[in-house]
Amino acid sequence: MKLRAILFFPMILLLFLLGCSLVPENSDMDFYALIIGINYDTNPLVNNLNYCEDDANSMESSLLDNGWDASEITKLLGPAATKAGIENALNSIMSQAGAKDLVLVYFSGHGFTLIDLSGDEEDGYDEAIVPVDCVPSDPATFLTDDELGTLFKTARTQKGVFIVDSCYSGGLINRPVTMTSLTPKSLDTLSPRGSGGSGDLDVLIFPVMTAASQYEESWEDHSLGHGIFTYFLIQGLTVRSADRNGDGFITVRELFHYAENHTEIYIPIQHPVMRFPMDFIDILITR
Numbered sequence: 001m002k003l004r005a006i007l008f009f010p011m012i013l014l015l016f017l018l019g020c021s022l023v024p025e026n027s028d029m030d031f032y033a034l035i036i037g038i039n040y041d042t043n044p045l046v047n048n049l050n051y052c053e054d055d056a057n058s059m060e061s062s063l064l065d066n067g068w069d070a071s072e073i074t075k076l077l078g079p080a081a082t083k084a085g086i087e088n089a090l091n092s093i094m095s096q097a098g099a100k101d102l103v104l105v106y107f108s109g110h111g112f113t114l115i116d117l118s119g120d121e122e123d124g125y126d127e128a129i130v131p132v133d134c135v136p137s138d139p140a141t142f143l144t145d146d147e148l149g150t151l152f153k154t155a156r157t158q159k160g161v162f163i164v165d166s167c168y169s170g171g172l173i174n175r176p177v178t179m180t181s182l183t184p185k186s187l188d189t190l191s192p193r194g195s196g197g198s199g200d201l202d203v204l205i206f207p208v209m210t211a212a213s214q215y216e217e218s219w220e221d222h223s224l225g226h227g228i229f230t231y232f233l234i235q236g237l238t239v240r241s242a243d244r245n246g247d248g249f250i251t252v253r254e255l256f257h258y259a260e261n262h263t264e265i266y267i268p269i270q271h272p273v274m275r276f277p278m279d280f281i282d283i284l285i286t287r
Helices: 002-017 052-065 083-096 145-152 169-173 228-238 252-266
Strands: 031-037 073-077 102-108 111-115 125-129 159-165 182-184 208-210 219-221 273-275
Touching (some): 083 145, 125 145, 125 169, 145 169, 159 228, 228 252
Parallel strands (some): 031 073, 031 102
Antiparallel strands (some): 111 125
């Protein structure tokens, strides 16, 4: 862990120094959130998770406690989070949000790697999130990084964040970094993991934060009742612990910094990752 910090600190410092301005809320700004959590207990083909739906419910509560309105939040839990349901919800939000608006998308569930059939992955694997109606033997039932990238590219706004708490999620953004009470959010028994460094989720105008690097599992912990990364996201929002500069608000960078540090202390084998454009202007999550 210390070696990783030494190797990547200069790059992280550079990225956090770039684009240090802040996009304030204004009266013309509308807010859109899509919150997804899947335990898979209705799908006998996929191993169950315990706390993803709790993750989603708590993320919604944290947004509401920080000034969001219930009408601004769409939530897909369990059986509702089918592939078509997720795609339709993303399409709806992207079509509604204008250039001045803010979009937040959160996913808690299984992550997976698939053999890349299109030939665009250097490592030969696509990364994917797993909808509730996934059939593990059918690649078309996963929601791959290619498909997610296509959906996000329709966004008209530059103000947004995509948060993914799943195994191998760092592979979604082309940024590799790689216990008894813990459960991984993966489908390890069904497929090997990829070994390269290429991902397709080129959301060039949004920051994307992931719970783990490309080669790592994302864990949920019975003692916390949540995914570990999500637990610290929620903690950072709920008690405003992530407010590093003490101004009473929390930005995307502040929230990631808090959750990253606490996740790596709690479970040193899991390293959250964030990618954002070089000209990214930080945005508020709290209001």
